[in-house]
Amino acid sequence: GTYRIAVIPGDGIGTEVMPEGLRVLDAATRRFGISLEYEHIDWASCDYYEKHGQMMPDDWKAQLSRCDAILFGAVGWPEKVPDHISLWGSLLKFRREFDQYINLRPARLFEGVPSPLAGRKAGDIDFWIVRENTEGEYSSVGGVMFAGTDKEFVVQESIFTRRGSERVLKFAFDLAQQRAKKKLTVATKSNGIAISMPWWDERATEIATAYPDVKWDKQHIDILCARFVLNPDRFDVVVATNLFGDILSDLGPACTGTIGLAPSANLNPDRTFPSLFEPVHGSAPDIAGKQIANPIAMIWSAAMMLDFLGHHGGKEREAHDAILAAIESTLKEGPRTGDLGGSAKTDEVGKAIAERVANV
Numbered sequence: 569g570t571y572r573i574a575v576i577p578g579d580g581i582g583t584e585v586m587p588e589g590l591r592v593l594d595a596a597t598r599r600f601g602i603s604l605e606y607e608h609i610d611w612a613s614c615d616y617y618e619k620h621g622q623m624m625p626d627d628w629k630a631q632l633s634r635c636d637a638i639l640f641g642a643v644g645w646p647e648k649v650p651d652h653i654s655l656w657g658s659l660l661k662f663r664r665e666f667d668q669y670i671n672l673r674p675a676r677l678f679e680g681v682p683s684p685l686a687g688r689k690a691g692d693i694d695f696w697i698v699r700e701n702t703e704g705e706y707s708s709v710g711g712v713m714f715a716g717t718d719k720e721f722v723v724q725e726s727i728f729t730r731r732g733s734e735r736v737l738k739f740a741f742d743l744a745q746q747r748a749k750k751k752l753t754v755a756t757k758s759n760g761i762a763i764s765m766p767w768w769d770e771r772a773t774e775i776a777t778a779y780p781d782v783k784w785d786k787q788h789i790d791i792l793c794a795r796f797v798l799n800p801d802r803f804d805v806v807v808a809t810n811l812f813g814d815i816l817s818d819l820g821p822a823c824t825g826t827i828g829l830a831p832s833a834n835l836n837p838d839r840t841f842p843s844l845f846e847p848v849h850g851s852a853p854d855i856a857g858k859q860i861a862n863p864i865a866m867i868w869s870a871a872m873m874l875d876f877l878g879h880h881g882g883k884e885r886e887a888h889d890a891i892l893a894a895i896e897s898t899l900k901e902g903p904r905t906g907d908l909g910g911s912a913k914t915d916e917v918g919k920a921i922a923e924r925v926a927n928v
């Protein structure tokens with residue numbers, strides 16, 4: 569069948585990297601016989617907000633629900649719209665209303681990419697971070713009390729539901745089980761956060777009984793952060809609650825080089841609503857409009873989309889693997905954008921990857 573893809577470039581370099589994502593998708597789908605139909609969307613952008621006073625039309629949910637997946641660039645242009653409005657008015661709505669409860673990010677060190685960690689080479693670092701994406705520490709339960717008096721205080725509750733915790737842990741165990749090393753690290757802080765985190769550990773222990781072949785352990789978030797930097801080669805799959813996962817999923821890719829490479833998926837694994845695939849980076853106003861942004865994070869995100877659409881098999885998996893191989897050889901042999909020490913334009917890198925996908 570044909571997959572229907574909502575294409576949302578957004579703002580800034582989102583509009584520059586998206587055409588390269590589509591260019592490579594076109595090459596891959598042509599080669600492997602996959603049919604995509606694009607729905608090009610100009611909302612969920614700050615330009616749209618300037619004209620309409622809101623980030624999206626009222627029927628955004630109905631429009632996007634008709635699609636199998638969403639390919640997203642980046643949103644935000646602080647000079648026009650405050651960041652909390654542009655983010656909460658678009659991306660964060662998608663995550664919550666489409667129940668995209670998994671935020672998935674790889675951390676992988678490639679040849680040709682200088683690692684900020686001394687002595688590491690390609691292949692040493694290759695792991696996945698699974699972040700809970702809908703609940704936990706990011707709740708809106710709480711408030712400021714006795715404001716302006718000497719009794720003033722603020723409370724904000726963390727909410728971990730049994731369903732929400734179990735489903736993210738299951739996803740992570742499943743992922744670990746499919747990988748060669750079959751290792752899972754559960755981020756926790758049950759020594760300091762003495763009610764919710766011991767409960768989270770118990771959920772992990774329970775779920776683990778269904779995965780006897782997965783080697784798993786739990787690590788406190790503080791030492792876990794240190795080990796991301798000191799021993800990143802030891803990790804395979806790492807699962808964490810919303811806040812801890814937010815921190816880890818920036819730290820992991822940072823250890824492997826430029827943010828211009830890092831892709832992410834916001835997944836609804838039950839497929840009741842479309843999942844969303846986007847680069848980790850934002851709209852980068854400081855380099856926007858110059859055609860110098862690295863398109864690889866966008867291209868890799870598009871590859872993750874194909875793989876998810878194909879349930880991690882079939883010709884979609886082959887297309888994904890071909891795109892990854894093309895990214896790898898382009899990082900090794902060039903062309904490279906400025907963040908990787910090169911001087912290539914955004915579209916030169918996109919074209920080089922598309923050509924390799926078509927020919928390798």
Ligand code: NAI
Nearest residue numbers: 642643644645646651828849850851852854855861862907
């Ligand atoms: P940013 O990721 O846009 O930029 C951070 C730094 O990395 C900048 O120096 C930028 O030039 C560089 N950079 C980012 N992507 C790059 C690429 N592909 N190639 C080369 N260099 C790249 O983060 P920042 O500056 O904090 O935020 C800018 C805007 O983006 C804000 O409005 C923010 O709210 C929004 N944002 C949106 C996100 C999203 O749509 N998921 C995520 C992060 C930020």
Ligand code: MG
Nearest residue numbers: 814815817818
């Ligand atoms: Mg973050």
